Amino acid sequence: MGGQKESWTASFDSGSDYEDGSKTSPRERKEKRLWKKVRYQLVQYQSLPEYLRDNEFILGHYRSEWPLKQAFMSIFSIHNETLNVWTHLIGFFIFLSLTIYTATKVPKVVMDLQSMQQFSNMLRSTDLQKVQAELLKLPSLASMADIQRLKNDLRTSLPSGDISSLSRWHILELLANCLPRQLSAPKIADDCFLENVKDDGVTPPMIQPITRWPFFVFLGGAMFCLLASSTCHLLACHSQRLSYVMLRLDYAGIAALISTSFYPPVYYSFMCKPFFCYLYMGVITVLGVATIVLSLLPFFQKPHFRSIRASLFFGMGVSGVGPIIHKLVLYRNRPEAVLTTGYEVLMGAFYGLGALIYAVRIPERWKPGKFDIAGHSHQLFHVLVVAGAYSHYHAGLIYLRWRDMEGC
Known part of the structure; x- marks a missing residue:
């Protein structure tokens, strides 16, 4: 096949003028179209260059060193990265919609609940x-x-x-x-x-909702992670250099999601205790930055560091156990503290289960080649990440309602 490729390439380069003004004969043009078709066929794991080999249990349907245009357009074709791209791309649009909804609707909804609750408490x-x-x-x-x-x-x-x-x-x-x-x-x-009361009605002072920036930091981190992941899975097949850049971006997105997930619970739980608020937010920020820096090192992307990568991100998540326990001690009699903790535990369970599945490569480990297109560990990991982030969004809404109603 290599010799045939060289002969075709030589014939394309030499070329000669024909009566119709073209530089190639019909036969040569046909061969050129055939070569393009063969060139962009999906390949087996054994045919991949070393930098694209990540999961030996996924045996086929790989794209290898495709031009950017073909790699980008492959978002609409079937290969072993299709669902990896779409699971997080759809998740990105979900969180984009939630961000718009939060910015335009949630303050009004929370103000409604706030007024009703305060009114009820006052009437008692x-x-x-x-x-x-x-x-x-x-x-x-x-x-x-x-x-x-x-x-x-x-x-x-x-x-x-x-x-x-x-x-x-x-x-x-x-x-x-x-x-x-x-x-x-x-x-x-x-x-x-x-x-x-005036003859023409009433204009009472509005009740200002609590600051939203920690919540929007989390939403921004979620969208960055999901979009970076989709882009990585779509374009990493282009070249070794672009694969390196995309993987660094993907790891940075994961670290950003985990770090920013702690901003709403830490800020709204300890906003009345600035020392602990700054302490916990500072620790998780330092851990996130350190993880991003570590992920920039070349050795971090090698397949045999898969378990270390998963453990590092899992460790970042576990670091949030301290603030959650502290919150429960401070507000053990508050239903908001218990309910938000439930959502946070659910988020951690989704993230942890996803990291575990990613590390042990289940189910493709059990039946190599059977889950190449759909159902392999990375796709399950993606779905669990979106589910975890979505459960955390609901916890954030409870924090906003709680602090809007009571402040410190």
Whole structure:
């Protein structure tokens, strides 16, 4: 085949002009098309250059040293990296959508829950039993009839002031500001209410949600990891140099995901205790940077370091056990602390199981060649990473609601 390639290449280079203006004959053009077709065929593991050999239990359907254009377009073809690319590419778009949703919707949703919860807590310390009972019947998205009933109860319970023109948000925000949780003097509440009521309605001060940057740092780390992984699996087959760069990017993305996953729980758990907040965030940041730097070393990508790579990333995840236990000790009576811990344990289980499957190469180890296209360990690892990050997103929403409602 090599000799045939040389003869074809020589004929293409020499060329001669024909009547139709081309430099190759029809036969030569046909041979050229055939060579391109053969050149971009999928190959077996034994035919790979050393730098592309990573998993000897995946026997076929490899791309080897394809041009960038063909490598990029192979995203739409079937090979042993197709699902590796798409599992994380779809995950990237999922988290991009979650980021947009968080930026545009979550502050309003959390403010709604915040106002409802504060209002409910405040009413418990007053004599407005009838209003409290009506409030507890309201769903999170109350109908107009529910809101009107609440207005009527407020009118009878707080006789001073006309509230007929108040919206649901005005009522909730007004009373959240006028009825402190420990208030015991209803007259003060009435005066506060009257001071904020105008003939044309009410414009009470808005309750500001807690800062979101730790949550967005996590979302950014997740998107970077998923996009870097997809790009690596798609383009690493081009050349040894690009494979080296892509693998470094992939490892950096994994370290970034693990590190940034700790930002929301650490920041929101210890925002009222700055020393521990900075200590834990500093430690995980240093570990993440150290892992990224280590991943830049050439020996780190060799197949026999697979277990070390998995152990290093697993160790980063285990480093979060300390802050979680500390949080449970501080807030052991708070349901938010227990619920967020449950999500964090679930996230760790997904990440840990994925790392274990990646390290031991199950199930392809049991039946080499049977899982080349679908079902091999790296694909399972990808799915578990997305699942872990998604469970952590839900924990983040609980932290935001918790701190929005109570602050420190």
